[in-house]
Amino acid sequence: MRNVWILTACMTSLAICYTMLVPFLPLYLLELGVAEDNVAMWSGVVFSITFLVAGIMAPIWGRMADTKGKKIMAIRxxxxxxxAYALTGFVQTPWELFATRALMGFANGFMPAAMTMVSLSVPKEKTGTALGIFQTGLIIGNVIGPSLGGMIEAVVGMRPVFVIAGVVLFIASAVVYFFVKEPEIHEAPSVETSSFKEDWGFVKSRPVLVDLLWLYFIMQAxxxxxxxxxALYVGHMQGTMEGAALLSGMILSIGGIAGAITTNIWSFFGQKKGYFRAVFFALCGTGLFLLLQSFPLGIIWFGSLQVLVGCFIVGVNPLLSAAVAHYTEPSFRGRVFGMTTTANQFGCMVGPLFASGVTTAFGIRYVFLTTGILLMVVAWLVYKRRVRNASLVDAA
Incomplete structure (x- = not known):
């Protein structure tokens, strides 16, 4: 459990740094001279390049984690x-921001390496609990980050926030180096693959893992x-962009607090009733409340629904992670978590581009409407494939 708590603290720090910055990139683009009419397009581009590069690199880092060690991959x-964060604080043009975001994608891999170490540091029957603790740390970071980033931005501007994030990442890497012990795998390898093609072939032979990868992709998208x-939607509802960064950060944090309270409830429910059954309920609730957020009835309406979104959406990732650990052999787990990262990153790449297109064509509120409907459809598919015929999960 020592590994679990240390890695959770480091993941919390990483999440704080990420969420201090990401929600406000559209406003940073305005500071870099991008016209307001082009911000949606540039936002999609600078978001997506990170995830495209990270998705390509994730299987490579995952295989290296299984063969060279998870700890060294997390430190790297x-x-x-x-x-990459520190350099972002010094960019002068949108293209330079594009380049540092690409570097972030190339460097990615901390979370899957840390998650694999967490899952291997405890007995199998405690994996769900350990990953629930880890995901709680991630959520706490997501809660703290937007408000902290908004406050720092309001006082000193955005550039110092990027430099601070870089320093925090250096400290977290040092903590992993000195205090985390590489977990030992006592079981003999039961999966023998010698190439990326064989890795993917093994995953494709297990329908349950294919379903999990699709769920990761869709959820992140x-x-x-x-x-x-x-932040743009909040500014639209209040009629001005002034203070939109701080207010949107506060709304995200409120939803995150609600999620932090309910994370372990979802983990417990998944362990008792089945991971896919829990995912079904989490997706249904998330989709419904996102759909309701598409009605721009004011900040209070939006913020109240964000609390409910937070309560449901927080359940999905820990449930998917626990399911991956449950259905994957320890010696192959790093590679599978690497593949889930690829699915995550490609979802993250597609999501902003889709949102940019919908916003440009129809308006911001239709992004919430479309996303809500999408998640409710996916929930129905999960029920049809993995809940209604629960025996198929074990057969897979």
Missing amino acids: AGIFIGI AILMLQPIL
């Missing part, structure tokens, strides 16, 4: 992401449809 990722335009 932390250091180079920190460098849905989340990243919303993040790039949240």
Whole structure:
């Protein structure tokens, strides 16, 4: 459990740094001279390049984590992401921002390496609990980050926030180096693959893992449809962009607090009743309340619904992670978590681009409407494939 708590603290720090910055990139683009009419397009581009590069690199880092060690991969990722964050604080043009975001994608890999170490540091029957603790740390970071970033931005501007994030990542990497012990795998490898093609072939032979990868992709696409335009949507509802960064950060934090309270409830429910059954309920609730957010009835309406969104959306990722650990052999787990990162990153790449297109064509509120409907359809598919015929999960 020592590994679990240390890695959770480091992941919390990483999440704080990420959420201090990402929701406000559209406003940073305005500071870099991008015209307001082009911000939606540029937001989609600078968001997506990180995830495209990260998605390509994730299987490589995952395989290296299984063969060279998870700990060294986490340290590598932390250091180079920190460098990318710090450099972002000095960019002068949108293209330079594009380049540092690409570097972040290349450096990515801290979370899957840390998650694999967490899952291997405890007995199998405690994996769900350990990953629930880890995801709680991630959520707490997501809660703290937007408000902290908004406050710092309001006082000193955005550029110092990027430099601070870089320093924090360097410290987190040092903590992993000195205090985290590489988990030992006592079981003999039961999966023998010698290439990326064979890795993918093994995953494709297990339908349950394929379903999980699709769920990771869709969930992250849905989340990243919303993040790039949240501050703009808040500004639209209040009639001015002044203070939109701080207010949107506060709204995200309120939803995150609600999520932090309910994370372990979802983990417990998944362990007792089945991970896919829990995912079904989480997706239904998330989709419904996102759909209701598409009605721009004011900040109070939007913020109240964000609390409910937070209560449901927070359940999905820990449930998916626990399911991956449950259905994957320890010696192959790093590679599978690497593949889930690829699915995540490609979802993150597609989401902002889709949101930019919908916003340009129809308006911001239709992004919430589309995302809500999408998640409710996916919930129905989960029920049809994995809940109604629960025996198929074990057969897979």
